[in-house]
Amino acid sequence: MILTVTLNTALDLTYTVPALAPHTAHRVTDVAERPGGKGVNVARVLAALGHEAVVTGFAGGPTGAVLRDLLAPLPVRDALVPSSDATRRTVAVVDTATGDATQFSEPGPVVTPAEWAAFVGTYEELLGGAEAVALCGSLPRGIHVGAYGELVRRARRAGVPALLDTSGEPLRRGIAARPDLVKPNADELAALTGSREPLRAARDARRRGAHAVVASLGPDGLLAVTPDGTWSAAPPAPVAGNPTGAGDSAVAGLLSALVEGVPWPGRLARAAALATATVYAPAAGEFDAARYGELLDLVTVTEEATAA
Numbered sequence: 001m002i003l004t005v006t007l008n009t010a011l012d013l014t015y016t017v018p019a020l021a022p023h024t025a026h027r028v029t030d031v032a033e034r035p036g037g038k039g040v041n042v043a044r045v046l047a048a049l050g051h052e053a054v055v056t057g058f059a060g061g062p063t064g065a066v067l068r069d070l071l072a073p074l075p076v077r078d079a080l081v082p083s084s085d086a087t088r089r090t091v092a093v094v095d096t097a098t099g100d101a102t103q104f105s106e107p108g109p110v111v112t113p114a115e116w117a118a119f120v121g122t123y124e125e126l127l128g129g130a131e132a133v134a135l136c137g138s139l140p141r142g143i144h145v146g147a148y149g150e151l152v153r154r155a156r157r158a159g160v161p162a163l164l165d166t167s168g169e170p171l172r173r174g175i176a177a178r179p180d181l182v183k184p185n186a187d188e189l190a191a192l193t194g195s196r197e198p199l200r201a202a203r204d205a206r207r208r209g210a211h212a213v214v215a216s217l218g219p220d221g222l223l224a225v226t227p228d229g230t231w232s233a234a235p236p237a238p239v240a241g242n243p244t245g246a247g248d249s250a251v252a253g254l255l256s257a258l259v260e261g262v263p264w265p266g267r268l269a270r271a272a273a274l275a276t277a278t279v280y281a282p283a284a285g286e287f288d289a290a291r292y293g294e295l296l297d298l299v300t301v302t303e304e305a306t307a308a
């Protein structure tokens with residue numbers, strides 16, 4: 001079983017508009033409502049790849065109830081812990097003229113110390129049956145900024161490989177706890193290290209404690225800096241579509257291949273193909289399965305002739 005943690009789960013709304021323009025009113029032509037937050041998306045992709053996936057984190061209030069209802073028919077196990085405050089919503093506005101997505105994310109619930117303690121108990125129990133854990137997304141209010149560091153340390157004590165995908169101070173603190181893998185995007189890596197040069201920044205992230213770093217660089221694919229070598233993985237051509245959730249699919253690709261014992265080049269090919277196939281799909285947590293199959297053969301993985 002692969003465990004995914006989404007402390008700040010979300011009811012993801014996707015609005016489609018013909019053309020997005022500030023200071024104007026918009027008629028929404030399509031509305032989609034999905035259970036979201038990064039770890040929820042990761043779990044859905046893991047399940048589609050044939051892995052048993054368990055989702056934990058918090059859900060509360062009317063939005064939390066809808067999220068759980070939407071999760072129920074999906075092939076992932078719901079081990080969410082109740083919060084008294086309501087789960088947030090996110091809104092992604094997709095502009096059909098350009099294909100661009102603009103995201104608005106609410107801050108999320110205020111989690112109480114008792115709720116955090118209940119979550120930690122559930123997390124410890126679930127770690128007992130986990131082959132790997134993904135720790136994903138922003139922190140809701142009330143949770144200490146070192147929370148991911150604590151969860152990484154607990155995973156290490158349980159002998160479970162931990163992948164961290166977050167940003168800002170929670171990422172900085174989480175990395176210091178030495179996760180097996182971090183998956184920042186270009187902006188998160190630059191904010192962490194002060195460098196917009198991905199190779200230099202990824203090496204810096206390793207020095208800060210991450211065992212391996214896989215940076216997601218949008219249309220440029222992935223850059224992996226690991227103890228075994230440095231690779232880049234690129235899709236055959238840039239793809240137009242909604243990139244929301246592409247990074248989550250990359251995480252699912254990396255984790256599934258890790259637990260299957262696939263070597264780094266194969267892991268990266270899978271992650272890059274899944275991320276690209278997600279851009280072809282309408283919403284985060286989904287990917288175009290036919291395109292994924294084609295892309296697996298078309299992704300180029302190149303070993304960089306440079307020390308990690």
Ligand SMILES: O=P(O)(O)OC[C@H]1O[C@](O)(CO)[C@@H](O)[C@H]1O
Nearest residue numbers: 010036037038090137138245284
């Ligand atoms: O926790 P955050 O960093 O705010 O990210 C959450 C959001 O990211 C997405 O997972 C896309 O990666 C959305 O589904 C949305 O819920």
